Amino acid sequence: GAVVSQHPSRVICKSGTSVKIECRSLDFQATTMFWYRQFPKQSLMLMATSNEGSKATYEQGVEKDKFLINHASLTLSTLTVTSAHPEDSSFYICSARDLGTGVVVTYGYTFGSGTRLTVV
Amino acid sequence: GESVGLHLPTLSVQEGDNSIINCAYSNSASDYFIWYKQESGKGPQFIIDIRSNMDKRQGQRVTVLLNKTVKHLSLQIAATQPGDSAVYFCAETRAGGTSYGKLTFGQGTILTVHP
Numbered sequence: 001g002a003v004v005s006q007h008p009s010r011v012i013c014k015s016g017t018s019v020k021i022e023c024r025s026l027d028f029q030a031t032t033m034f035w036y037r038q039f040p041k042q043s044l045m046l047m048a049t050s051n052e053g054s055k056a057t058y059e060q061g062v063e064k065d066k067f068l069i070n071h072a073s074l075t076l077s078t079l080t081v082t083s084a085h086p087e088d089s090s091f092y093i094c095s096a097r098d099l100g101t102g103v104v105v106t107y108g109y110t111f112g113s114g115t116r117l118t119v120v
Numbered sequence: 121g122e123s124v125g126l127h128l129p130t131l132s133v134q135e136g137d138n139s140i141i142n143c144a145y146s147n148s149a150s151d152y153f154i155w156y157k158q159e160s161g162k163g164p165q166f167i168i169d170i171r172s173n174m175d176k177r178q179g180q181r182v183t184v185l186l187n188k189t190v191k192h193l194s195l196q197i198a199a200t201q202p203g204d205s206a207v208y209f210c211a212e213t214r215a216g217g218t219s220y221g222k223l224t225f226g227q228g229t230i231l232t233v234h235p
Binding site: 034114 | 226
C-alpha cells in the first residue's frame, strides 16, 4: 500500500532558528501533499496544500513566510519553520494524494508518522 | 468555519463491549468521509471510509453510519479490545475537484478500553 515517510520524527530547536521537515511518498507519486498541524489534545488543522512544481496554497491564518513549503519533486515536499518560536511547538503531519490511480480515494489519504517540534 | 477541535471528549469501555463514537460534520457539500485512528505520537491511520451515496458500510469489526440529514457520522467498533485505545477522528472532504485531498477533521474522541 501507499507509504508516506516523514523525517525527522522529533526535533528540538532553539528559538529563532529554522527547522526543515521532510515528507516523502515512498511507493507512489504525489503531485499534491498536505501539511497539518496538531496541538496537544486537539484535532488536526490543515495548514497548506503543497503542489509539485508550483507555489503552495495556504489556509487562512497561516503565515506563508514563516512556513515555507517546497515541493520540488513528485515524491518530496518540505516544510521549513523559519525563525521558530515556542508557540510553533506542535505536531506536524503531512499527507499525500496519489497521482491518479484512484486507490487513495478508496482507501483514504495516506499520512506520515508526524514530526514533534519543540522550540525552546 | 469548519469543524475545529478544542477539547476531546472521552469514551471508556470494557474489553469486549461495543463502542460507538459519534461525529458531527459541518459541510453539506462533503461527499466523502473517513474515520481515522491516531495513537500517541503517530499520524492518523485509516480505518474505514464512506461515500455520501451510502448510509452504512461495514469493515472488519467496524461499521460506519452516515446520516446526511443531520450531518452525523458514527463509528461502531464491535468487541472492543485494549489495542483499540486511541483517539478517533472523523474527516470530511469532497471526493473530486479542487478540494480533493483537503480533509477537515472533527474534534476527535479519546477511546479507552479497560481489560
